[in-house]
Amino acid sequence: MAEMNNVDILLKSLQCHTDIEELSFLKDPVEVEETGDGNLNNVYRVLKKDESGLIHKSVIVKQALSYIKCLGEKYPLGVERIGIEYKALRKFHEYSPGSVPEVYFYDPNSSIVCMEDLLGYEVLRKRLIQRKFDLDIAKTIATHIAVVHRKSHIGSIGEEKLKELDAEFENSNMLSLTEQYIFTRPFTRGDPTNRCCEGVQDRLDMVYNDQEVMAAVQNFKKLFLKKKEALVHGDLHTGSLMVKGRDVRMIDIEFAYVGPCAFDIGLLLANYIFSYYHHMSIPEDHDERRKFAQLMIDACHTTGQTYLSYMTSFVGDRETYEKNLISEIAGFTGCEIIRRIIGTAHVEDLENVPYAEEDALGAGIRLLNAYQRIHTIDMLMVIALMLIF
Ligand code: ADP
Ligand code: SR1
Ligand code: MG
Ligand code: MG
Ligand code: MG
Structure with missing residues (x-):
């Protein structure tokens, strides 16, 4: 159960919005x-709940804290992000209806946003660990994000409108x-927020002593900014x-801003790659896990194909666009892989799975060494996973 004081603040804020149909149940005890x-x-x-104890009505309330929760109060963080998340939920819904939960209201005083409860949906990372996935899900995810990118792309809305969007999503x-x-921080030896397992500790020089990796990270930092x-x-x-059957919703849009499309796709591919290493590193159910790892490779291909099919129709020189985009995706994928292993924010797929982090680290290093010559998803996967045909 949550802390009383805070809950009182949340409930008070919710009480002001019982005129919204989805929130009218808040007039009763909750x-x-x-x-x-x-x-x-x-x-x-x-x-x-109803008489039988099942949830009858519900909403989700997300509250921004004034510090980085996973690091503690010594790491301050502005709460304005929750206002960005509210605007982004509305904007993503406008561009791609059904791709995000419905949002009900934003209260800057209590730093909360109230939205549809995706009851019955499961977080994709958890599903991947349980081997619950198919390529239609990969396709839907790639379509959701492609539609948002396409509808806000400088190539489709022009420079002036993009500037307006940039101001609206100043984050x-x-x-x-x-x-x-x-x-x-992950690329700064000895940074106090970094952490890694023993096996990775022995391999840190592979990152810090590799001039190409370190230069590539600087390049991608600049591109990101x-x-x-x-x-x-x-x-x-x-x-x-979050996924239910074939339905997928994007959540947690507090980082939304006007930036490079490859950043989103790079993060997504890196996380499919984490799932690949998760299953490849567990000896039990060997054959089934290998099959699922192969599905993660296919998910990366499907993501690339689906995404590109939405984007290449309005970008002018398709070949150049595609080559640059995939090279950028490779670089961002590499950065995300490495930071999830040696930075502060780890992922459940890799943590405490013997050798998974050590092996995945190699994929990140290879991608950052080779991104300039990676122009297809096929090449990206071959280099990341050292696939030999
Ligand atoms: P954070 O920014 O702290 O990562 P998230 O927005 O990712 O917060 O939410 C944390 C968790 O809360 C999610 O992983 C999910 O389990 C749950 N959650 C978030 N939004 C919803 C929603 N709309 N419906 C159901 N569960 C949600
Ligand atoms: C302190 S880093 C915390 C991480 O969690 C968020 O979800 C982002 O991925 C961020 O990088
Ligand atoms: Mg090198
Ligand atoms: Mg978040
Ligand atoms: Mg989150």
């Missing part, structure tokens, strides 16, 4: 459960969080996707 499992925010389910706190925790291409999700890993 229960509050904490359901957040992320690195940054508190997430609550506010619910009313400097979160940009500097990503700049720090993806592109800087400077390239204004489209409205991007900004944290599109498999913990930011």
